[in-house]
Amino acid sequence: xxxxxxxxxxxxxxxxxxxxxxLQAGKHLYGEEFSLDGIVLAGRLDPAIHRDAAxxxxxxxxxxxxxxxxxxxxxxxxxxxxxxxxxxxxxxxxFVDHIAHSGEYICGVLTGNWSNSGRLKLQAAGIDPEDxxxxxxxxxxxxxxxxxxxxxxxxxxMGGTGDGAQAIxxxxxxxxxxCGQAHGCRTLAVATGPVLRYELEAAGADRxxxxxxxxxxxxxxxxxxxx
Ligand SMILES: [Mg+2]
Numbered sequence: 001x002x003x004x005x006x007x008x009x010x011x012x013x014x015x016x017x018x019x020x021x022x023l024q025a026g027k028h029l030y031g032e033e034f035s036l037d038g039i040v041l042a043g044r045l046d047p048a049i050h051r052d053a054a055x056x057x058x059x060x061x062x063x064x065x066x067x068x069x070x071x072x073x074x075x076x077x078x079x080x081x082x083x084x085x086x087x088x089x090x091x092x093x094x095f096v097d098h099i100a101h102s103g104e105y106i107c108g109v110l111t112g113n114w115s116n117s118g119r120l121k122l123q124a125a126g127i128d129p130e131d132x133x134x135x136x137x138x139x140x141x142x143x144x145x146x147x148x149x150x151x152x153x154x155x156x157x158m159g160g161t162g163d164g165a166q167a168i169x170x171x172x173x174x175x176x177x178x179c180g181q182a183h184g185c186r187t188l189a190v191a192t193g194p195v196l197r198y199e200l201e202a203a204g205a206d207r208x209x210x211x212x213x214x215x216x217x218x219x220x221x222x223x224x225x226x227x
Pocket of ligand 1: 006007008009010042043171172173193
């Protein structure tokens, strides 16, 4: 069984480092008019947020890679200086640790973060990016469902079944739920992000939890004994 974790709002919160770094990079590259006002962030891919913010701010996107570099540099500064802190959410580290090291599962990450910024956020929250044997980052596909296909292919490349029905998506937004549904994955939604519990239920998540603290309950559900 492959368990694919989202990052922001699911495993950790960055105390606003992500948004601040994004804004700083945009203002540096495009000018003060660059803004994230009115842009939906949660559950979306960083390149899409960059594109939408530039458009809404009336600035021309020059170079996606340059923005990514600048954003990563700013994010690292914010986290390294202690200006903002990346903190694991309740139970997240123990859950990842169990999935990565019990030998029963393949642990994966599936996120709208670019790989370099996503790794920084994980490391700053005390989660080892190398715990994730399967990795699908924003640069790997244009959409979140596309990232699921990438993750399933990478699992197949490792000798896994690559079957969506054998994969679990763990995330904090309806985007996470829907990308799992698109590939027949079971979905575990956690209400530690900006989305309320009833919205995750309305999106059709197979299970909604308030946080990831009850490891035995989560494992029971994964194993199907607790549906
Ligand atoms: Mg999230």
